[in-house]
Amino acid sequence: MKIYVAVDMEGIGGIIHTSQLMKGEGMYEESRRLLTDEVNAVVEGLLQAGATEIIVRDVHATGINFVPDRLHPGASYFMGATSFKERFPGIDASFDGAFLIGYHAMAGVAQAVRDHTYSSRSFSSVKLNGRPVGEIGLDGLLLGQYGVPVLLVTGDDKTCEEAKQELGQGVATYCTKKAWGRHSALMIPPQRVRTEIKEAIGEAIRNRAECRPHRIEGPYELTVQYLSTDLADGRYCDGVQSERLDGLTIRTKDTDLIRLMSRGI
Numbered sequence: 020m021k022i023y024v025a026v027d028m029e030g031i032g033g034i035i036h037t038s039q040l041m042k043g044e045g046m047y048e049e050s051r052r053l054l055t056d057e058v059n060a061v062v063e064g065l066l067q068a069g070a071t072e073i074i075v076r077d078v079h080a081t082g083i084n085f086v087p088d089r090l091h092p093g094a095s096y097f098m099g100a101t102s103f104k105e106r107f108p109g110i111d112a113s114f115d116g117a118f119l120i121g122y123h124a125m126a127g128v129a130q131a132v133r134d135h136t137y138s139s140r141s142f143s144s145v146k147l148n149g150r151p152v153g154e155i156g157l158d159g160l161l162l163g164q165y166g167v168p169v170l171l172v173t174g175d176d177k178t179c180e181e182a183k184q185e186l187g188q189g190v191a192t193y194c195t196k197k198a199w200g201r202h203s204a205l206m207i208p209p210q211r212v213r214t215e216i217k218e219a220i221g222e223a224i225r226n227r228a229e230c231r232p233h234r235i236e237g238p239y240e241l242t243v244q245y246l247s248t249d250l251a252d253g254r255y256c257d258g259v260q261s262e263r264l265d266g267l268t269i270r271t272k273d274t275d276l277i278r279l280m281s282r283g284i
């Protein structure tokens with residue numbers, strides 16, 4: 020059984036604040052250890068559940084957040100930045116499922132830890148075919164393009180709610196914290212998270228037949244609202260496939276979802 024694991028940082032146990040999330044910030048080094056230890060628990064849980072091949076992809080910021088010599092030897096790890104087209108390097112139809120670990124709610128959700136969609140500095144909202152969408156929905160769709168269903172999503176309580184809404188009730192979720200605000204939450208201690216997440220993985224693998232690859236029929240329309248006109252100015256619009264709707268908003272159209280995401284985000 021082959022499982023692809025995408026790992027973000029905001030939804031990891033013990034993490035709630037910017038100072039924990041960005042390279043160079045005071046608490047970042049400690050957070051890298053929290054992140055790596057939770058990843059190790061995921062790999063251990065997957066091996067216990069029968070996985071034979073595991074690729075773990077670091078999707079947070081530059082993609083270089085794991086502490087390499089602390090990583091569990093039972094998986095391969097993809098680190099570093101890529102273009103959107105290759106958001107999940109090595110993914111193909113041979114994978115039985117994917118996990119989204121340490122994820123967060125889409126931009127604009129109330130009482131959600133570090134709610135955003137791909138970048139808190141660039142986008143105030145992203146819509147697909149007129150409907151607000153976040154990283155859970157869009158990453159689920161990218162994985163769905165390869166026929167790979169999302170089996171488990173972890174993060175705060177709003178992340179878990181969004182996962183069920185976007186991917187269907189069959190997806191398993193595990194809540195690492197109950198969000199109070201953008202930078203506050205009732206935390207489950209990371210040590211407990213690392214035990215409980217293995218139980219959630221066992222359940223997700225047992226119930227995997229209930230999950231289908233996430234797909235929406237094309238053609239697609241991605242509407243991105245930027246936080247400043249400067250950012251929108253930096254995007255070329257041809258007036259046909261991509262249009263500047265107002266100072267802050269650009270709409271991109273395409274029949275191919277992966278190409279759309281590469282052009283529109």
Ligand SMILES: [Zn+2]
Binds near residue numbers: 123
């Ligand atoms: Zn993210």
